[in-house]
Amino acid sequence: MNIIFKIWRQNGPTEKGELKEYLIEGLTEDMSFLEALDYLNEALVLKGEKVIAYEYDCREGICGQCGIFINGRAHGPHDHMTTCQLHMRSFKDGETIVVEPWRAASFPIIKDLIVDRSAFDRIIEKGAYISARTGTAPEANALPIPKLVADKAMDAAACIGCGACVATCKNSSAALFTAAKINHLNSLPQGKAEQHQRVQHMTAQMEAEGFGSCTFTGACEVECPEAISIANIAEMNARKLKANLLG
Ligand code: SF4
Numbered sequence: 582m583n584i585i586f587k588i589w590r591q592n593g594p595t596e597k598g599e600l601k602e603y604l605i606e607g608l609t610e611d612m613s614f615l616e617a618l619d620y621l622n623e624a625l626v627l628k629g630e631k632v633i634a635y636e637y638d639c640r641e642g643i644c645g646q647c648g649i650f651i652n653g654r655a656h657g658p659h660d661h662m663t664t665c666q667l668h669m670r671s672f673k674d675g676e677t678i679v680v681e682p683w684r685a686a687s688f689p690i691i692k693d694l695i696v697d698r699s700a701f702d703r704i705i706e707k708g709a710y711i712s713a714r715t716g717t718a719p720e721a722n723a724l725p726i727p728k729l730v731a732d733k734a735m736d737a738a739a740c741i742g743c744g745a746c747v748a749t750c751k752n753s754s755a756a757l758f759t760a761a762k763i764n765h766l767n768s769l770p771q772g773k774a775e776q777h778q779r780v781q782h783m784t785a786q787m788e789a790e791g792f793g794s795c796t797f798t799g800a801c802e803v804e805c806p807e808a809i810s811i812a813n814i815a816e817m818n819a820r821k822l823k824a825n826l827l828g
């Protein structure tokens with residue numbers, strides 16, 4: 582396959598960026614999208630040019646590091662798939678592919694396709710844990726949790742923190758991410774004792790980081806690789822209202 586990549590190049594956070602065009606020949610449809618970028622980088626090294634900076638870790642849809650815009654869609658053309666799970670067979674021979682970093686004020690560009698998502702870490706630091714010292718993990722069957730509750734918590738816990746929800750939202754809202762983290766713990770008996778302060782502290786940090794407000798357009802749910810439901814946001818809002826009423 583021959584592909585023309587148009588890739589966002591930006592040397593640093595305060596530098597001016599631009600799309601640069603690269604023709605790359607000899608790709609195969611069995612290559613992953615990230616392998617195609619690796620291939621392009623090898624060619625750049627041989628030419629003595631600066632390699633393209635992009636993030637990844639697991640390359641199997643687990644870590645949430647690899648998010649980029651591909652032809653205007655977060656994580657590429659398929660629903661519920663991370664960039665690292667995308668293969669070149671999803672594109673046509675001779676196609677032009679535009680590759681850009683996440684675009685959101687709260688995710689400043691570090692270099693090329695890499696953005697700073699530490700705002701997510703700071704939201705998590707505000708409450709996505711249980712502060713009680715519980716010692717070693719208890720025997721699993723000693724704390725029965727109804728199947729429906731366990732399933733709901735696990736569905737929310739599937740969030741990998743990739744940031745696609747923020748990047749694809751016209752308001753750059755982090756409501757889906759924050760709601761997933763809050764609902765995961767607040768649904769389980771272990772998280773109940775601190776549920777009100779958790780929702781208050783985490784949503785306050787979300788606002789302090791400058792993420793926009795949620796207007797329920799639903800783009801986040803469509804582009805989320807883990808199919809986290811937008812219903813989590815409604816639930817987070819209800820939890821916050823209750824927490825505020827209880828003082
Ligand atoms: S809610 Fe979905 S899109 Fe947002 S950070 Fe989590 S996994 Fe990524």
Ligand code: FES
Nearest residue numbers: 640644645647665
């Ligand atoms: S590299 Fe880990 S989810 Fe893509």
